[in-house]
Amino acid sequence: MGHLEYSEAKKVVVKGLMILGVVTIAEVFVALFGNGHIIHGFYLHKIVFYPVMIGLSLYKAYFIVYEFMHMRYEVKGLAMSVLLPTLLLVWAIIAFFQEGTSWGKRRELIHQKDKETIHETQQPSETGMLDDDRTYQIQ
Amino acid sequence: MATDTALDHHADVQDGNLWDGAKSPFQASYGKLMMWYFLLSDAFTFAGFLISYGALRFSMPTWPVPDFVFKSAPFGVENAPLIFVTFMTFVLIISSVTMVRAVQEGHRENKGGAVFWLLLTIIGGATFLSSQAWEWTNLIGKEGMSVTTNPFSNFNESGKYLSAEELEKAGFQKVETEAHGAAATYFLRPRAADVPENRYFVKADHHGHSMAGEEFAAGNHFLITYNHANHLYEHGAYMAEDGHVKKEEFGPQAFGALFFFITGFHGFHVFSGVVFLTIIAINVAGGLYVKRRNGYEMVEKMGLYWHFVDLVWVFVFLVFYLL
Amino acid sequence: MATAANKSTAPAQHDVDLLIEEYGYDDHFHEHHEGDKYQSNFFTTYIFSQDHKMIARQFLITGMFWAVIGGLMSLVFRLQLGFPEESLAWLKPVLGKWITINADTGLGTLAPEFYYALVTMHGTIIVFFVLTAGLSGTFSNLLIPLQVGARDMASPFLNMLSYWFFFMAGLVMFFSLFLSTGPFAGGWTAYPPLSALPQASSGSAGGMTLWLISLTFFVVSVLLGGVNYITTVLNLRTKGMNMWRLPLTIWAFFVTAVLGLLSFPVLVSGFFLLIFDRTLGTSFFLNEIFVGGQALDHVGGSPILYQHLFWFLGHPEVYIIILPAMGIVSEVLSVHSRKPIFGYKAMVFSILAIGFLSFIVWAHHMFMSGVNPFISNFFVVFTLIIAVPSAVKVFNWITTIYGGNIRFTSAALFGVGFVSMFISGGLTGIFLGNSAIDIQMHDTYFVVAHFHIVMGVAAFFGMFAGVYHWFPKMFGRFMNETMGKVHFWGTMIGAYAIFWPMHYLGMAGVPRRYYRFDNFDTFSHFSAMNQFITVAAILVFAMQIIFIVNFFRSIWFGKKMTSRNPYGANTLEWTTPIDVPHGNWPGKIPAVQRWAYDYGKGGEENVSQIVPLAEGEHDQGH
Known part of the structure; x- marks a missing residue:
C-alpha cells in the first residue's frame, strides 16, 4: 500500500493544509473579484467565472479524496470502484439541469400566454389601468 | 465470525493475482471497504440534493447573489461578503487536518497522540456547528429568510x-x-x-x-x-x-428552503461525526483499540467519514456561496 | 463454449467425497450447538440471529407473508374491476368501514378511496417488501457466503440489522393499513401533489407519513445489506474463487447490491424533500395549486423533480428485482439441464451492461408527465439499447437448455417459465420505450400487463425456482414435486390468462387506476374480459396457496435430504454438510479449482468446483 514514513506523512499534512487553504482563499478572492467587490464595477463573465470556480472546487475534492482519505495509497481497483460509479451522475446532472431550464421556459411561456388572453378580452379603461397588477401608469 | 473467514487458513498463499480469492483484492479490511461504499452511497444522497438544487435554480428566472446574502459576520460586522463562511470553511479544513494527524498517530499506536488530535478535531467540528448556528440565526432572525420566505x-x-x-x-x-x-x-x-x-x-x-x-x-x-x-x-x-x-x-422560495435543508443535512453529518468522534476518543483513551491490534482501524474509518463531511462541504460551499 | 477435455483425466464423483473428507468432515457431521457463542439460546438462534442462513430464512418467510397480503389486496380490487355490480358485503368483516352497505338493497360497495389504497399498497408491498427484500434479501443472504466460500457475511451484525430494519419497515406499513383515514392511496410511486399535501386525499395524511417512515427504514435495510453483500463478494471469496469462477447467481446479486447502493440514496433525498414539503410548507415539488377551491401558498417547485428523483431509483429498482431472478435461473437451468451455462462471460457482461444502463434511462417512465421532449429522445435511445444485453441473456438461457438432458423438476420448470415470461414482457417493453408509442400506451393496461409480466411474474418465477432448488439447503428436506408441478402449470397458465388479455385492453386505451369502467360506453364491451381476468387472478392465487402449504409442510414433513449433493451441482454450497452448521464448513473451507459450470465434461455427469484441474485441462471460466 506504500504508506509514507511518519515524518514524511507529517509534512504531507502541513502541505495539505497549505494547499486547501490557498485554494479556498483563491476561490473567495475570485468570487469577490468576479462580482465587483475588489475593483468596483468589474465583473467576470460567467463563461470564465463558473469554470474557474468549479475547477478549483474539483481540485479541492480531488486533494481531499486522494491525500486525506488516502486514496492515492490504496490499490487502484478500490479507487476505481469508488470513483467510477460517480460518473453515473454526469448524465443525471445533464438531464436534470436541462429539465430545470425547460420548466423555467415553460413557466415563462405560460406567463406570456396568460397575458395574451387578458389583452384580447379586456379593453383598457379611461384611466389606462388594467386589472393586471403590473401595469399602472403614473398620471 | 468475520474474523475467522477463509482469509486465515489460506494466508500462506503468496499468489501474484489479488483477485484469486482468499485475500482482499483491494488489500483493505472489510470494515474499511464497507465505510468506503457507505460513503459512496451517502455521496449519492448529497448528489440527489445538489442536483435537485441545480434543477430548481435553473428553472428560476432569478437567483439571489451569494455575496449579497452572506455578508454579515458575528460581532456586528456588516458588508463583509463571504468572510464568515470562509472562516467556517477553514475551521472544517483544519479539523480535517487534525483528523489526518489522529489517524497517523493511530497507525503508530500512539494512544496519547491519537486522543489529543481527536479532541482537536472534535473542537473543530463543534466550532463549525456553532458558526452554522450563528449563521442560521442571523439569516432567520435578522434578514428574515426562512424555508418559505426568501427576501x-x-x-x-x-x-x-x-x-x-x-x-x-x-x-x-x-x-x-x-x-x-x-x-x-x-x-x-x-x-x-x-x-x-x-x-x-x-x-x-x-x-x-x-x-x-x-x-x-x-x-x-x-x-x-x-x-x-x-x-x-x-x-x-x-x-x-x-x-x-x-x-x-x-426571490425564489426554493433558495431559502434548499439552503436550510442542504446545509442542515450537512450540519447533521457534522453533528453525528462529532458524536462518533467523541465515542471513539473515549474508546481510544480506554485502550479498546490496543486490544484489537489493527492499528486503530476504527480511527481510520472515522477519519474517512470526517473527510467525507469536508468533501461535501467543498460542494455545498461551491453551489451556495460561490456560484 | 468448447468442451475440449481429456476424458481419461476427468476425476470421478467419489473423489469429491474424499476431497471433502480431507477438508475435515464427512456426511455424518452433526451440528453441536454448545460452544458456539453466537447461537447460545433460542433468541440468538432464531430471532436475533447473525447467521446468514437464518437471516435468509427470515427474509423469505417475511417476504411470503407480505406476498400473501399484497396478493389478497389485488384480489379485492380485481373483484371490484371484474364484478362492479356484485355485492362485496361479505368482505365487511375484514374491511369494515371501507365497505358501504346500501340499506335498501343490501349491496356492499368498496369505497373508491380504499380501492386506490389497495392498488397503492399492492404495488408498494410487492415491489419493495416481496421482490426486493424477499427475493434479493433471501437469496443474497443464503447464497453469497455459501457460494463464494465464506463462513458468513463480512459483518453478520449489520446483516442482522438489515433484516430488522426491513421488519420495522413492514411493521410500520402494516400499521398504516389500519388507520381510520386508510393507508396512502396515491400510487406506489407517491407522486406529489397527492403525496406532498396532507389534505390532498384521505390517505395523504397519516397514511403517507407512515409510508415515508416505512420506506426510509426499508432503504436503511437495503443499504446495510448492500454494503455487506458487496464487501463479502469482494473480500471473502475462498482460495481460488476468482471473479470468473463465481456462479452467475453471485454476479447477479453483486450487481444488484451495487444498484441498490447507488440508487436508493437518491430516493431518500427525494423522500426528505417530500417530508419538508409536507411538514414545513416548502415548495420543492409544489407549484401554484388549489385544493378544495383554496389557493395554497406554494410556488416555484416542480412535481416533475420528484418524478426524476423517484425514477432515478425506480428504474434501477426494477433491475434490483429482476437481476437476482436472472442469476437464480441461470444457475437452476444449467444444473437441471446438465449443461454448462452457454456464454458465461457474455452473461456476466450483459449483467454489468444492464446494471450500467439502468442508471441512464429513468425518464422513460415519464414521457407523458411533462418531461422535456428533447431530453426524451436520449432516453428512448438508451432504453432501446437495453434490449441488447437482455436478448443476449435470453439467447444464452435457451442455448443452455438446448440439447440438454433436462430434468423437469419444479425448479427447472419455473426457470423455463421465467424465460418465457421475460421474453413476453420484454418485447412489450420495446414498444413502451418508444416515446411516440407511449403517447397512446401510457397509463393503460398495456403498461400494467408489461411490467407485471416482466418484473412481477418473471421475478416471482425466479424466486420460486430458487425456493424449490435451494429448499434442501435451507431446511434439509425437499419440497413435494407433484404439488410443485401443479403449482407451476397453474401459475404459468393462470398468469398468462391474467396478463395477456390486458394488452388488448391497453391497446384499446383502457386506463389503469380506474375504479370502475361500466359507466364508460367505450369500455363497456370489455366487461367480460375483465371478469375473465379476475377469475384467472383468483385461480392463480389459489395456486400460491398450494405453494405455501407445500412450503410449510415440507419444512417439517418433506422428504429428507440424504446426500450432500442431491442435484449433482458444482457450486460450493453443495459441499457443506446436510445440516449446515453456523460457519458453513465444519472443517476448512474448500479451495476452488475450476469454474462453476463443468457439466457433462469429459464424460462425467458433473465436476464439482473443488475438484482440481487435471493435467492439461483448461478451466473454461478463467
Whole structure:
C-alpha cells in the first residue's frame, strides 16, 4: 500500500493544509473579484467565472479524496470502484439541469400566454389601468 | 465470525493475482471497504440534493447573489461578503487536518497522540456547528429568510424607488394600520382589495432609512424591506423605466428552503461525526483499540467519514456561496 | 463454449467425497450447538440471529407473508374491476368501514378511496417488501457466503440489522393499513401533489407519513445489506474463487447490491424533500395549486423533480428485482439441464451492461408527465439499447437448455417459465420505450400487463425456482414435486390468462387506476374480459396457496435430504454438510479449482468446483 514514513506523512499534512487553504482563499478572492467587490464595477463573465470556480472546487475534492482519505495509497481497483460509479451522475446532472431550464421556459411561456388572453378580452379603461397588477401608469 | 473467514487458513498463499480469492483484492479490511461504499452511497444522497438544487435554480428566472446574502459576520460586522463562511470553511479544513494527524498517530499506536488530535478535531467540528448556528440565526432572525420566505432577489428591470407622495399621486390609497403593536403604512392600488399581496410599501433599508428616489439597474440584488418594529416583510414600490408602478418580488422560495435543508443535512453529518468522534476518543483513551491490534482501524474509518463531511462541504460551499 | 477435455483425466464423483473428507468432515457431521457463542439460546438462534442462513430464512418467510397480503389486496380490487355490480358485503368483516352497505338493497360497495389504497399498497408491498427484500434479501443472504466460500457475511451484525430494519419497515406499513383515514392511496410511486399535501386525499395524511417512515427504514435495510453483500463478494471469496469462477447467481446479486447502493440514496433525498414539503410548507415539488377551491401558498417547485428523483431509483429498482431472478435461473437451468451455462462471460457482461444502463434511462417512465421532449429522445435511445444485453441473456438461457438432458423438476420448470415470461414482457417493453408509442400506451393496461409480466411474474418465477432448488439447503428436506408441478402449470397458465388479455385492453386505451369502467360506453364491451381476468387472478392465487402449504409442510414433513449433493451441482454450497452448521464448513473451507459450470465434461455427469484441474485441462471460466 506504500504508506509514507511518519515524518514524511507529517509534512504531507502541513502541505495539505497549505494547499486547501490557498485554494479556498483563491476561490473567495475570485468570487469577490468576479462580482465587483475588489475593483468596483468589474465583473467576470460567467463563461470564465463558473469554470474557474468549479475547477478549483474539483481540485479541492480531488486533494481531499486522494491525500486525506488516502486514496492515492490504496490499490487502484478500490479507487476505481469508488470513483467510477460517480460518473453515473454526469448524465443525471445533464438531464436534470436541462429539465430545470425547460420548466423555467415553460413557466415563462405560460406567463406570456396568460397575458395574451387578458389583452384580447379586456379593453383598457379611461384611466389606462388594467386589472393586471403590473401595469399602472403614473398620471 | 468475520474474523475467522477463509482469509486465515489460506494466508500462506503468496499468489501474484489479488483477485484469486482468499485475500482482499483491494488489500483493505472489510470494515474499511464497507465505510468506503457507505460513503459512496451517502455521496449519492448529497448528489440527489445538489442536483435537485441545480434543477430548481435553473428553472428560476432569478437567483439571489451569494455575496449579497452572506455578508454579515458575528460581532456586528456588516458588508463583509463571504468572510464568515470562509472562516467556517477553514475551521472544517483544519479539523480535517487534525483528523489526518489522529489517524497517523493511530497507525503508530500512539494512544496519547491519537486522543489529543481527536479532541482537536472534535473542537473543530463543534466550532463549525456553532458558526452554522450563528449563521442560521442571523439569516432567520435578522434578514428574515426562512424555508418559505426568501427576501433576497435580483431586479429584472431598471427603475427607481417611489416615495409616499409619488404613490399617492399615482392614485394609490394610503392605509395606516397597526401590525404586531406597531404602526405600518402601506398603499393600495385603486379598487384593490386590502389583502397582503396587494400592499405596496415605501422601500426602506435595514436601518429604516427611506430609499425613495434611489435608482437601480436590472440585475442589481435587493433585500425586501424588513420592518423591525412590526415584523413584516414588505414589498417596496418602485417605478420601472417605462413609467409603470410595480412592487418588488420576493426571490425564489426554493433558495431559502434548499439552503436550510442542504446545509442542515450537512450540519447533521457534522453533528453525528462529532458524536462518533467523541465515542471513539473515549474508546481510544480506554485502550479498546490496543486490544484489537489493527492499528486503530476504527480511527481510520472515522477519519474517512470526517473527510467525507469536508468533501461535501467543498460542494455545498461551491453551489451556495460561490456560484 | 468448447468442451475440449481429456476424458481419461476427468476425476470421478467419489473423489469429491474424499476431497471433502480431507477438508475435515464427512456426511455424518452433526451440528453441536454448545460452544458456539453466537447461537447460545433460542433468541440468538432464531430471532436475533447473525447467521446468514437464518437471516435468509427470515427474509423469505417475511417476504411470503407480505406476498400473501399484497396478493389478497389485488384480489379485492380485481373483484371490484371484474364484478362492479356484485355485492362485496361479505368482505365487511375484514374491511369494515371501507365497505358501504346500501340499506335498501343490501349491496356492499368498496369505497373508491380504499380501492386506490389497495392498488397503492399492492404495488408498494410487492415491489419493495416481496421482490426486493424477499427475493434479493433471501437469496443474497443464503447464497453469497455459501457460494463464494465464506463462513458468513463480512459483518453478520449489520446483516442482522438489515433484516430488522426491513421488519420495522413492514411493521410500520402494516400499521398504516389500519388507520381510520386508510393507508396512502396515491400510487406506489407517491407522486406529489397527492403525496406532498396532507389534505390532498384521505390517505395523504397519516397514511403517507407512515409510508415515508416505512420506506426510509426499508432503504436503511437495503443499504446495510448492500454494503455487506458487496464487501463479502469482494473480500471473502475462498482460495481460488476468482471473479470468473463465481456462479452467475453471485454476479447477479453483486450487481444488484451495487444498484441498490447507488440508487436508493437518491430516493431518500427525494423522500426528505417530500417530508419538508409536507411538514414545513416548502415548495420543492409544489407549484401554484388549489385544493378544495383554496389557493395554497406554494410556488416555484416542480412535481416533475420528484418524478426524476423517484425514477432515478425506480428504474434501477426494477433491475434490483429482476437481476437476482436472472442469476437464480441461470444457475437452476444449467444444473437441471446438465449443461454448462452457454456464454458465461457474455452473461456476466450483459449483467454489468444492464446494471450500467439502468442508471441512464429513468425518464422513460415519464414521457407523458411533462418531461422535456428533447431530453426524451436520449432516453428512448438508451432504453432501446437495453434490449441488447437482455436478448443476449435470453439467447444464452435457451442455448443452455438446448440439447440438454433436462430434468423437469419444479425448479427447472419455473426457470423455463421465467424465460418465457421475460421474453413476453420484454418485447412489450420495446414498444413502451418508444416515446411516440407511449403517447397512446401510457397509463393503460398495456403498461400494467408489461411490467407485471416482466418484473412481477418473471421475478416471482425466479424466486420460486430458487425456493424449490435451494429448499434442501435451507431446511434439509425437499419440497413435494407433484404439488410443485401443479403449482407451476397453474401459475404459468393462470398468469398468462391474467396478463395477456390486458394488452388488448391497453391497446384499446383502457386506463389503469380506474375504479370502475361500466359507466364508460367505450369500455363497456370489455366487461367480460375483465371478469375473465379476475377469475384467472383468483385461480392463480389459489395456486400460491398450494405453494405455501407445500412450503410449510415440507419444512417439517418433506422428504429428507440424504446426500450432500442431491442435484449433482458444482457450486460450493453443495459441499457443506446436510445440516449446515453456523460457519458453513465444519472443517476448512474448500479451495476452488475450476469454474462453476463443468457439466457433462469429459464424460462425467458433473465436476464439482473443488475438484482440481487435471493435467492439461483448461478451466473454461478463467
